[in-house]
Structure formats: structure tokens, C-alpha cells
Amino acid sequence: MTDVIVVGSGPGGLHAASRLVQAGVRVVLLDFGNRDDRYAPLIPRRPFSELRRSDPAQHRYLLGDRFEGIPFGPVRVGAQLTPPRMHILADAPERQPVDAPSFAASMSLARGGLGAGWSAGVFPFSDDELDGMGFRVADLQAHYDAVAERIGVAGNHDDLERFLPPSPSMMPALELDSNAEVVWQRYQRARATLNARGFFLGQTRLAVCTRLHRGRGPYGYLDLDYWADPDRAVYRPQWTLDELLELGTFTYLDRRLVRRFTEGDGRVTVEAEDADSGTIERHEARALVIAAGTFATARIVLRSLDRYDTPVPFVCNEYAYVPTVNLGMLGHSARDRRASLAQLTAMVQLEQPRRRVIQAQLFSYRSLLTFKLMKELPLPGRQALRILRVLIPNFAILGIHHEDRPSPGKTCVLRRGLDGAPDRLEITYQPTAEEQAVQRADERMLLRFFRSLGCIPLKAIRPGHGSSIHYAGTFPITPDDAPLTCDRDGRLRGTRAVYLADGSVFPWLPPKGLTFNIMANADRVGLQLARTLR
Amino acid sequence: MLSSAAVAPEAQGDPAASEAQIFARYLVGRMPPADLVERYRDASRAIWSAPAPPGEEALVAFVLRHPWAVGPLDAITSVLHPSGQLRSKILTMAAVLEASPAFADEFLPRSVSRAALAWQLFAGGAAASVQVLVGLVLLPIARRARA
Numbered sequence: 250m251t252d253v254i255v256v257g258s259g260p261g262g263l264h265a266a267s268r269l270v271q272a273g274v275r276v277v278l279l280d281f282g283n284r285d286d287r288y289a290p291l292i293p294r295r296p297f298s299e300l301r302r303s304d305p306a307q308h309r310y311l312l313g314d315r316f317e318g319i320p321f322g323p324v325r326v327g328a329q330l331t332p333p334r335m336h337i338l339a340d341a342p343e344r345q346p347v348d349a350p351s352f353a354a355s356m357s358l359a360r361g362g363l364g365a366g367w368s369a370g371v372f373p374f375s376d377d378e379l380d381g382m383g384f385r386v387a388d389l390q391a392h393y394d395a396v397a398e399r400i401g402v403a404g405n406h407d408d409l410e411r412f413l414p415p416s417p418s419m420m421p422a423l424e425l426d427s428n429a430e431v432v433w434q435r436y437q438r439a440r441a442t443l444n445a446r447g448f449f450l451g452q453t454r455l456a457v458c459t460r461l462h463r464g465r466g467p468y469g470y471l472d473l474d475y476w477a478d479p480d481r482a483v484y485r486p487q488w489t490l491d492e493l494l495e496l497g498t499f500t501y502l503d504r505r506l507v508r509r510f511t512e513g514d515g516r517v518t519v520e521a522e523d524a525d526s527g528t529i530e531r532h533e534a535r536a537l538v539i540a541a542g543t544f545a546t547a548r549i550v551l552r553s554l555d556r557y558d559t560p561v562p563f564v565c566n567e568y569a570y571v572p573t574v575n576l577g578m579l580g581h582s583a584r585d586r587r588a589s590l591a592q593l594t595a596m597v598q599l600e601q602p603r604r605r606v607i608q609a610q611l612f613s614y615r616s617l618l619t620f621k622l623m624k625e626l627p628l629p630g631r632q633a634l635r636i637l638r639v640l641i642p643n644f645a646i647l648g649i650h651h652e653d654r655p656s657p658g659k660t661c662v663l664r665r666g667l668d669g670a671p672d673r674l675e676i677t678y679q680p681t682a683e684e685q686a687v688q689r690a691d692e693r694m695l696l697r698f699f700r701s702l703g704c705i706p707l708k709a710i711r712p713g714h715g716s717s718i719h720y721a722g723t724f725p726i727t728p729d730d731a732p733l734t735c736d737r738d739g740r741l742r743g744t745r746a747v748y749l750a751d752g753s754v755f756p757w758l759p760p761k762g763l764t765f766n767i768m769a770n771a772d773r774v775g776l777q778l779a780r781t782l783r
Numbered sequence: 784m785l786s787s788a789a790v791a792p793e794a795q796g797d798p799a800a801s802e803a804q805i806f807a808r809y810l811v812g813r814m815p816p817a818d819l820v821e822r823y824r825d826a827s828r829a830i831w832s833a834p835a836p837p838g839e840e841a842l843v844a845f846v847l848r849h850p851w852a853v854g855p856l857d858a859i860t861s862v863l864h865p866s867g868q869l870r871s872k873i874l875t876m877a878a879v880l881e882a883s884p885a886f887a888d889e890f891l892p893r894s895v896s897r898a899a900l901a902w903q904l905f906a907g908g909a910a911a912s913v914q915v916l917v918g919l920v921l922l923p924i925a926r927r928a929r930a
Contacts, residue, residue, distance in 0.1 A: 301887040308822060308882040316829045319878045582894035619890045620877040627865065629858035629914050630810055630873045632907040634890065639903045641892035 251277045251500075251534040252782055254519050256507045256549070258282065259362020260764050261540030261751035261771040263489040264396060266499065268775030269538075274782060275498045277532060278490075279521050281358035282503030283340060287314070288333035294479050297472040297616045298585050310476060311618060320621070330366060331475050331617075337366045344506060344524075345545055348664075349676035352565075353715035356544050360503070361487035363542060363718055364764060369483050369590055370610065371402050371454040372761035373413055373769070377604060381756050383728045383737045386414070392769040392776070394418065400484040400768070401458035401465060408444070409451030412596045412606060420459045422452045423468060427584050428613040428645050429592030431577035435702045447598040448698045453591040453610055456484035456765070463492070472616045474589035483590070505530070509553040510537055512745055536746035536778055540771060543720035543752040544661065548674055550724060550733075550741065550749075551663040557672075560660035561723045561733055564653040564758050565678065567688055568717035571696065572614070573704035575645040583642045589616045591648070597694060605652065607691045608760045609699070612646045625710075645704050649695060650717055651688045654757040656681060661723065678714045719763045724749055725756035738781075739774035750774045798847060799824040805850045806876035809857070811889045815880065823879050830875060831868070838926050839868035845925035852921055858911055859918025 255266045258280040266276050288310040293300050300307060312318045313332035330337065341356040357363045373393050376385050397416035405422040406415060425433060436443065436450045443450075458466025459482075466482035473479055481488055493499040504524040511518045517537040521530050539546050547561060591610040599605050614622070619641065623633040653659075658679030666672045696706045724741060727734045735741055739748045750771035752763055791804060791814065803823040807815040815823070834840070842860070846853045846869065853873070860867045881890040895903070 298891060301891060302884055305884060307884070308879070311882040312826070312878055316826045319826065319830065319875055579900060580895075580897040583892070615892060618878065618881055619892075620874055620881050623877060624874055627862050628907070628911050629854055629861055630870075630877060631854060631857075632911040632914075634810060634877065635903060636907040638890070638893050639895045639900050642894045
């Protein structure tokens with residue numbers, strides 16, 4: 250019999266599997282496993298601006314064969330997904346239906362899960378941010394370090410270290426682009442004053458190999474990060490899957506959609522549907538790790554425990570982005586050698602009324618298409634094009650994530666499908682007026698700091714609830730023994746050997762990217778489970 | 784402003800080809816090659832499978848009969864009806880042009896001096912304002928015209 254079945258090949262599933270396999274445990278991973286075989290092979294390994302001038306086939310991957318890269322309507326969740334990335338969200342709405350009138354729930358059935366489109370930001374949580382989970386940074390540090398070594402992390406020893414402790418294996422940071430360089434220089438000049446006011450700026454720590462690491466990288470500065478994964482330098486969970494596939498104790502079964510689990514006789518039975526034939530298979534193991542993504546995991550757990558119509562909490566970072574004009578760039582030319590990933594991260598330490606951090610990341614807008622910005626301007630197309638061409642080199646885009654905590658207006662409920670229809674997950678997300686007021690105040694504070702660095706904000710764009718694609722909190726790790734929660738080891742209470750290893754277990758979300766923390770916690774869950782099985 | 788020469792003789796009677804030519808001339812001042820006209824046609828089929836409301840179609844039809852009107856009507860709809868069909872079609876042609884090596888340079892960001900930037904902003908803003916005013920007069924006429 251298999252030792253452990255892992256469900257899902259996203260950041261949680263693969264890092265739990267990786268740790269289990271490393272400990273000698275036999276693992277079967279069940280996954281749907283969509284991949285992009287259409288566009289990835291078409292994209293030349295050349296700098297973005299060069300291929301734009303030379304590749305006659307560029308329309309295929311820039312616009313898509315079905316013109317799916319030409320979006321109309323308001324800016325929405327997933328607008329940053331280019332045709333070569335759209336497979337990440339494919340099939341999920343039909344296979345895992347959701348009713349969410351005011352919330353855009355993105356789910357993935359792709360190899361690598363939502364992590365296949367991760368923006369690669371590495372933000373380990375602090376002790377304040379692990380509050381309520383029953384463990385501290387000291388318990389997670391070894392797992393942060395192990396994951397950092399596995400995925401490759403690049404960063405600087407700069408002012409962010411007070412918020413993000415470094416990893417021993419950290420590689421040199423990426424080179425800043427021209428835009429960020431100007432902001433960084435201004436920060437250096439005003440550093441003492443800004444620090445005294447609680448504002449700190451540093452280079453964004455990224456899951457990128459800036460030197461050759463585990464056969465990946467070094468990063469080539471081709472500015473293709475929205476479109477392709479040249480040299481596999483930017484981490485995607487599927488790179489870990491490729492490594493695991495080389496090992497004899499690991500089995501990968503794709504085209505499977507897990508429906509439910511049952512327990513009995515010291516084993517877990519998992520029922521999975523073959524995506525092509527529709528037949529139901531049963532797989533048995535000593536333990537089960539579910540990491541299908543917060544909403545897909547909720548569906549499996551609630552169905553398995555027959556907890557239909559039972560609301561469970563969830564949280565999601567609210568997100569806004571603000572295009573700014575970087576005055577320091579006016580009249581300067583921008584280098585083509587650059588990365589499309591986040592360049593700088595700002596953190597503001599607040600002490601009142603409670604101790605917390607607010608955060609923004611700075612990007613440039615160079616390797617997305619200009620027509621998408623033309624759509625956003627209330628100007629005729631001809632003038633919009635002429636103005637944008639000369640303004641874009643001066644644009645700095647701020648991405649702002651807000652913390653989120655559970656509240657009665659944020660729940661999901663599984664409703665039984667009638668007459669053979671699939672079950673539907675009903676999602677309600679209504680933050681309180683007070684939460685929204687705090688978010689607006691935080692944005693204003695961040696924009697004031699960036700204004701002092703020469704970045705003049707144009708307009709805050711809020712793509713809507715769910716747009717951060719950071720979901721968590723459905724079955725949180727809690728110290729108290731409540732139903733539909735997890736214990737410290739990630740074991741789902743009420744089960745003998747079912748563990749959760751994705752966003753589901755985080756009780757609330759700090760204003761930081763979650764992905765790296767999911768990986769580290771999954772590594773921890775995998776290690777604990779390996780010890781239990783021994 | 785564009786004249787009727789914005790449409791090549793062979794495109795007369797072919798609305799998609801005429802649209803592609805008018806919009807390309809308007810956006811970048813050049814006629815698109817045949818393969819980009821075909822790509823625009825394919826994109827139109829893929830994006831607008833259902834007919835647009837009559838008022839929207841009337842605007843596009845007006846532009847086909849009077850290519851010079853594309854600028855003012857685009858300007859006023861960009862303010863009043865940014866998700867309308869005329870503007871969406873112009874943006875689709877922009878996408879088709881942008882994703883081709885022959886026109887990429889006209890869409891790629893360009894660094895300019897502060898003076899040139901100020902001039903571009905001023906000139907672009909002034910031209911857009913004039914177009915909006917002309918469009919304001921033209922819009923009701925175009926809407927009432929036959930589709």
C-alpha cells in the first residue's frame with residue numbers, strides 16, 4: 250500500500266511531497282495537471298523588445314490563437330494572465346463550480362496550480378503574523394531555509410531584513426531596472442528620515458535563480474516573465490515535480506479529480522474521477538495530504554465529512570494597484586536588460602492602534618502590451634497611443650496587498666448538486682466598512698511615502714474582491730479543539746490521518762504574499778507526517 | 784483627419800477589411816498588410832459573435848461611410864461609452880498591429896527628453912480636446928444615421 254497520497258501539484262502539495270519522499274516515504278500524487286503545450290514552444294529565447302521587432306509568430310502567444318489575450322470590459326482578476334498562462338485557470342470553473350456574485354474565485358487545475366503563475370515574491374511571516382497558529386518563526390525557520398534552498402531565492406541584505414530574515418542559501422539579488430534604480434537612489438538620500446517615520450524600502454526577495462542552481466537559471470533579464478519561463482530561472486512548483494519524477498518512491502497520476510476521502514481499517518481511501526473517461530477510481534494509503542488549493546480543498550473536505558450547508562470562514566488579501574509617474578525617470582532612457590518581476594518592496598511599521606505592517610511592491614510596465622493601457626485612458630486611441638509610448642518608461646506601478654482577518658461576512662458553503670449536477674461552492678465576501686476604511690487609510694499613507702520618493706500616483710485601481718488570488722483560512726490551525734480546524738501538525742480534526750497543506754490552514758492573512766509560507770508549512774507538515782508514519 | 788482614401792478600392796464592400804484599414808490609418812497612419820486585415824477579421828469573428836445594439840452598429844457604419852469621423856467619434860465614445868463597439872474595434876486593431884513586427888516599434892515605449900514629453904502631453908491633450916468637441920456634435924448625427 251502507498252504510504253501517503255498527496256492531492257494537488259501546487260506549492261503546498263509538491264513541497265509536502267518533496268519532504269516526504271526525502272524521508273523515504275512512498276508518495277502517490279493525484280493531480281488534474283493541465284499544461285500549456287500550445288504557446289510555450291513558440292516563444293523564442295530572446296529579449297522581449299527584440300522578439301517584438303522580429304518574430305512574425307508573436308501574435309500567437311501575445312494575443313492567443315482564439316484572441317483570448319484581447320480582454321474587454323473592466324479590469325478583472327487574472328488580467329495579468331497572458332495567453333501562455335491562461336491554462337492555469339482552465340477547466341476549473343466547469344469542474345469546480347462556484348457561486349460567488351461579489352467575489353472572483355480563481356482556482357487552478359494546472360500542473361503547479363496557481364503557483365504556475367506566481368509572481369515569485371518571497372515573504373516569510375514574522376512571529377506577529379503567525380499569531381494564533383500555535384507555533385513561531387523558530388519552528389518554521391528550518392523549513393523556510395529548506396524551501397529557499399529547493400526553489401532558489403535571490404535577495405539583498407537591506408532594510409527589509411528587519412521584516413524578512415535572510416536565508417543562508419540566498420543568492421545575489423536581481424539587478425534593478427532603470428525605473429526602480431531612480432526610486433532606490435531617492436530612498437537612499439532620504440533614508441534616515443523615512444526610517445524614523447517607519448518606512449523601509451528594499452529589493453523584493455524573489456524565487457529566482459540568479460546563478461545556476463539545481464539545473465535552473467541563471468536569470469537572463471529577457472523581460473519575458475509574464476509570458477514564459479526561460480531557463481526555468483523563476484521558480485514554478487512544476488520544477489519540483491520534475492525533480493520528484495526522477496525518484497522511484499514517487500508516482501504522479503494526472504488527469505485525476507479527487508472527489509472525497511473516507512477512513513477505516515487504518516487506511517485512507519481516496520475517490521478520484523478520471524478526467525477523460527469519467528470513471529471513478531479508488532486509491533488507498535496510510536495517510537492523505539490535501540493541498541488542492543483553498544477552495545478545492547474545502548470542497549473535498551466538506552463533501553467527505555458530509556458537512557454540506559455548513560459555512561466555513563475564509564480570508565483573502567484585498568488588492569489595489571496604483572500607476573504612478575516616476576518623476577526621476579523623466580528625460581532618462583530605460584535599459585532593455587530588465588526583469589518584469591517586482592523590483593522593490595516597501596514596508597511601513599505601524600505601532601498604533603496595534604502593531605502591524607503595511608506593504609507595497611513596485612513594478613515597471615514594459616513587457617505588457619500598450620493597447621491594454623489604451624483601453625483604460627479616456628482618450629481617443631491615436632492620442633492615447635502617442636502619450637502612452639512616451640509615458641510608459643516613466644510609469645512605476647505600486648501593488649498593494651491588505652491584511653485580512655475572518656469576519657462573519659466572509660464564508661464559503663458547499664451546496665449539494667441536485668439531479669446529478671455537481672456540488673457548488675457558495676462564496677460570500679463582504680468586508681466591513683471599518684476594514685475598508687483602514688485599507689483606504691493604509692493606501693493613502695503608502696502613497697504619501699512614494700510621493701516623497703518622486704512617484705506621483707494617478708489612480709488607484711481595485712480589480713475587486715478575490716483579485717489577489719491569496720485565499721486561506723477555511724480549516725485553520727488553532728490551539729483549541731474545534732471541529733473543521735487543524736491541529737498543529739496540519740491534521741484535520743475529526744480525522745485520523747488526513748492532513749491539509751495549502752492556504753486552508755492559515756487563520757488570517759498578513760499583507761504579504763502567502764505562497765512561500767504555504768511551501769514552508771507544507772514542508773513542516775511533510776516532516777511531521779513522515780515521523781508519525783515511522 | 785482621414786479621407787476616403789483611408790480605404791483601398793479592393794476593400795470597398797468588405798466591411799471588416801474597410802474597418803481594418805480605417806482604424807490602422809487612424810492609429811498609426813499606415814495601411815495594414817493583407818495578413819493583418821485577415822487577422823483583424825478573425826479577431827472580430829472571435830470577439831463579436833453576437834450582433835451589437837443598433838446604436839453601436841450605426842456608429843461603426845457611419846465611420847465606414849465617413850472615415851474622417853473616426854477620430855472625433857472615438858474621442859467622444861472614449862469619454863461617454865468606453866466599452867462601446869466602435870472603441871472596442873479600434874482597440875482590437877491596435878492589438879493586431881501591436882503584435883506584428885512591422886508595427887511593433889510604433890507601440891513599444893520610447894524614452895524622450897522632458898521637453899519632448901511635455902510637448903507630447905500638451906499636443907496630445909489639445910488634439911484630444913478638439914476631437915471630443917467635434918465628436919460631441921457628430922455623435923447624435925451618427926447615431927441617427929442608417930446602420
